[in-house]
Amino acid sequence: MGRAKLPRKSTTIDMTAMCDVAFLLLSFFILATKTKPPEAVKVMIPSSVSSTKVDAKDKVTVTIGKDGKVFLAFEDKAKRMDIVKDLNTRFSLQLSPSELEKVNSAEVFGTPLLAMKSFLNSSKENQTGEKLPGIPALDSTNNQLKDWLASTVAIYQGSKINLLLKGDGLAKYTVFKNVIDAFKKNDLMKFNIITNQEGLDPSSALYKEKSSKPKS
Amino acid sequence: MAEMDTSSGGGHKKGPGVKKAKKMSTRVDLTPMVDLGFLLITFFVFTTTMSEQTAMVLYLPKDTDKPEEQNKAKESGALTLLLARDRTVYYYEGILATDGSNFKSGSFQGIRQIILDKKASTNPQDLVIVIKPGEEATFKDVVDVLDEMTINVIKRYALVDIAEPEVMLIKATEGAGGAPAATPTTK
Numbered sequence: 367m368g369r370a371k372l373p374r375k376s377t378t379i380d381m382t383a384m385c386d387v388a389f390l391l392l393s394f395f396i397l398a399t400k401t402k403p404p405e406a407v408k409v410m411i412p413s414s415v416s417s418t419k420v421d422a423k424d425k426v427t428v429t430i431g432k433d434g435k436v437f438l439a440f441e442d443k444a445k446r447m448d449i450v451k452d453l454n455t456r457f458s459l460q461l462s463p464s465e466l467e468k469v470n471s472a473e474v475f476g477t478p479l480l481a482m483k484s485f486l487n488s489s490k491e492n493q494t495g496e497k498l499p500g501i502p503a504l505d506s507t508n509n510q511l512k513d514w515l516a517s518t519v520a521i522y523q524g525s526k527i528n529l530l531l532k533g534d535g536l537a538k539y540t541v542f543k544n545v546i547d548a549f550k551k552n553d554l555m556k557f558n559i560i561t562n563q564e565g566l567d568p569s570s571a572l573y574k575e576k577s578s579k580p581k582s
Numbered sequence: 583m584a585e586m587d588t589s590s591g592g593g594h595k596k597g598p599g600v601k602k603a604k605k606m607s608t609r610v611d612l613t614p615m616v617d618l619g620f621l622l623i624t625f626f627v628f629t630t631t632m633s634e635q636t637a638m639v640l641y642l643p644k645d646t647d648k649p650e651e652q653n654k655a656k657e658s659g660a661l662t663l664l665l666a667r668d669r670t671v672y673y674y675e676g677i678l679a680t681d682g683s684n685f686k687s688g689s690f691q692g693i694r695q696i697i698l699d700k701k702a703s704t705n706p707q708d709l710v711i712v713i714k715p716g717e718e719a720t721f722k723d724v725v726d727v728l729d730e731m732t733i734n735v736i737k738r739y740a741l742v743d744i745a746e747p748e749v750m751l752i753k754a755t756e757g758a759g760g761a762p763a764a765t766p767t768t769k
Binding site: 380381382384385388389391392395396399412414415416417418419420430530533534535536537538539540541542543546549550554555556557558559560561562563566567570571572575 | 616717
């Protein structure tokens with residue numbers, strides 16, 4: 367009886383294909399990851415139970431730092447340029463065309479209007495960080511955030527402004543109030559406060575309301 | 583695949599004078615490279631935090647000087663929360679008594695119970711909570727109180743500037759070194 371002889375197979379597997387897959391995935395993840403937008407200062411945002419997602423496009427972010435400094439960031443490049451041009455003419459900041467060109471690389475603004483010229487001429491590293499004075503929003507007489515937002519409203523003209531407020535938990539209410547005042551003056555009546563999401567107490571009324579209603 | 587056939591002529595005898603050149607395999611073991619690839623993938627996947635931001639929406643009322651456009655709050659349904667420094671909360675129901683007898687103090691832990699008690703004892707249509715952050719209150723305090731409104735499903739609340747008599751009362755209470763005598767213990 368001739369038993370069929372099993373051919374001895376090699377136990378080594380060709381790894382080339384697997385290697386290809388691994389590196390393909392790796393490059394995909396690296397390229398698909400969006401880098402964090404630049405931040406003027408580090409802020410520790412407070413948390414809330416709100417689970418509303420922030421609309422990711424065309425953000426206008428007002429940041430309040432720990433020490434009450436106010437920063438303003440525009441995501442849309444073209445509109446940012448228009449806003450700075452508008453401020454330039456309204457307050458005669460005398461920015462040269464080459465200085466206006468530098469607006470393209472600066473996303474976050476945190477200087478008084480009069481210091482805009484030197485701000486745009488400073489190096490990239492100096493355009494963010496703790497050393498910046500912030501946009502003056504301290505009192506009603508010199509609330510320059512109001513002027514910034516007035517230009518913003520003028521440039522956006524009717525289209526919705528995705529206004530976000532990002533504040534450090536330790537910032538004083540007075541600064542927050544001045545920022546709200548600047549919003550109100552420009553008829554920006556709706557805005558989002560960015561918060562960290564936290565769990566909801568099951569005994570609370572909101573939890574009961576949410577669970578009684580079927581999810582839409 | 584990326585391997586070359588090196589076995590051909592392996593056992594073939596050459597002539598006596600011909601030295602047999604040792605044939606090196608061109609095949610590379612790719613296992614460590616795969617390991618490295620997947621290690622990097624896991625590293626990137628784990629270090630990347632999903633940066634989906636959540637936010638609370640706040641609608642501001644329009645400032646108006648005309649009395650007929652201003653919202654009226656019934657005295658019986660009003661609860662005023664005053665935010666002072668170090669996360670202390672002072673509160674009173676209705677209108678502040680001139681002698682400050684209904685002025686009480688609490689903390690952020692007790693605030694939910696105060697709101698819930700008020701909510702249970704008043705007509706839902708009359709209920710309005712007035713939030714008055716003081717000079718010393720922080721942004722976090724304000725967000726936390728607004729959050730309490732959401733948690734307890736309070737439909738009507740307002741963010742109002744603090745008034746002078748209230749500041750005086752807070753100062754007096756803090757100066758006395760603690761809560762006024764009328765304070766109920768809140769948990």
